[in-house]
Amino acid sequence: MCTAHKLFSPKPNSGRSRIDLFDAHLHSVEGAERVITLISSRNSVGKLALGHNKLGNEGCAVLRKFLCSTIGKRYAISEIDLNTNAIGNEGLSAISEFLKGDQHLKVLLMRNNSFSGDPPTISKFVNAVNNSNLEILSLSANRSLSDAFVEVFLPALNAPSLRELHLSTMNLTPLSCPYILDFIADPQRCHLHTLKCSGNTLGLQAVRSIMDAVTRKNYALVTLDLYANQLASDSLSDTLSSEHDSNGEHTDVDEATALNLAWRVCQQRLNLALTRNGLLKRSVERESLQLLRYARILLLHTQCIESPVRLLPAPPIPKNVSVTSLPIEIQHHILSFLAPHLSSGQLIRVIGYASSANTLPCLLPCLSGFGSGIREWMQNTELRKEQRRIWFDKLRCSSFEPELD
Structure with a gap:
């Protein structure tokens, strides 16, 4: 028979920065206190894997109190998994209180809990998300949230750091479509690269509208899941009447064939839009780095050779004019040719960053005695990728930014 210690102990292959208590029979306050004991026994904790337990509202409240305390704030936890933990609105409120004051959490997974679409609770939660550094938020399989959640959450959502939002199997109907459309069509609020809305009941017409909005107005999304959304909707008659054969005549097709054909056409158009977004994203990232390199050389050099006070009349302009002697506006215009896919705002931000000596990276330590450390740093490509992503x-150069009219 398993002892309590075995039930609650983290898995032996877990890293020291990860507490893995997945399906460990954690229950309410007692379970939360066990998690707190494990956290307190370590110098650092990066991830909390607490999925498939029963912490509930009471357990969340106890965890929130600890994590918001002076001791708890010492732990820079970047990922919390609370999937399937019987958490209701009171627990979500406690999570909101922790999230609003935390700057370390990047991933929050809360699939399959007991939340409902209570407007005050949802408003408190979205306000916390907006003031956090969350990058991935999963609320899938919370079927009780439904349209009432989307109606409050999406119009208020404005989280610059949020890159992934999972809203699959949440019992969303066509009533949620206008709020989804308004959000994804607003480049000032929607910075998502991934949106998952599969397993709902949006219907074919709503799915078409969302795909069309991405094609025309959204350049950030590179992944959009809309599978299994009950496409057999009231738009079927329009689908059947709009299908033509190659000679321009109507073709008699059955319901299943028409729906399959309509979905394939929508999916092809969506794939083209997402491929476009992915290509533009890579171009923007590549060009912004290239612009940074050359702008550093040109603009920082210009700042170093310029005198803050000109005591003598300016010398006559030589016949062979160098780039650094041109007006700064012309220098910026010349630099812009290195990044044709960047918007005016992106150009200004990158050039401004490159022009400041305060943004220069720290110098490497002296090579003497640090050879192994330097080699390790050079080989750590994952760290460099993360720094570039940040x-x-x-x-705001992680996606194409169209010029505003």
């Missing part, structure tokens, strides 16, 4: 997000 830089792209900070300067």
Whole structure:
């Protein structure tokens, strides 16, 4: 028979920065206190895997109290898994209180809990998300949330760091479509790269509208899941009447064939839009880095050779004019040719960043005695990728930004 210690102990292959208590029979306050004991026994904790337990509202409240305390704030937890934990609105409120004051959490997974679409609770939650550094938020399989959640959450959502939002199997109907459309069509609020809305009941017409909005107005999304949304909807008659054969005549097709054909046409158009967004994203990222390199050389050099006070009349302009002697506006215009896919705002942000000596990276330590450390740093490509991703997000150069009319 398993002892309590075995039930609650983290898995032996877990890293020291990860507490893995997946399906560990954690229950309410007692379970939360066990999690707190494990956290307190470590110098650092990066991830909490607490999925498939029964912490409930009471357990969330106890965890929130600890994590918001002076001791709890010492732990920079970047990922919390609370999937399937019987958490209701009171627990979601406690999570909101922790989230609003935390700057470390990047991933929050809360699939299959007991939330409902209570407007005050949802408003408190979306306000916390907006003031956090969350990058991935999963609320899938919370069927009780439904349209009431989307009606409050999406119009108020404005989280610059949020890159993934999972709203699958949440019992969303066509009533949610206008709120989804307004959100994804607003580049000032929607910075998502991934949106998952599969397993709902949006219907074919809503799915078509969402795909069309992405094609025409959204350049950030590179992944959009809309599978299994009960496409057999009231738009079927329009689908049947709009299908033609190659000679321009109506073709008699059965219901299943018409729906399959309509879905394939929508999916093809969506794939083209998402492929476009992916290609533009890579172009923007590549060009912004290239612009940064050359702008550093040109603009920082210009700042160093310029004198803050000109005591003598300016010398006559030589016949062979160098780039650094041109007016700064012309220098910026010349630099813009290095990044044709960047918007005016992106150009200004990258050039402004490159022009400041305060943004220069720290110098490497002296090579003497640090050879192994330098080699390890050079080989750590994952860290460098993460630093670049943070830089792209900070300067809003992680996706194509169309010029506003």
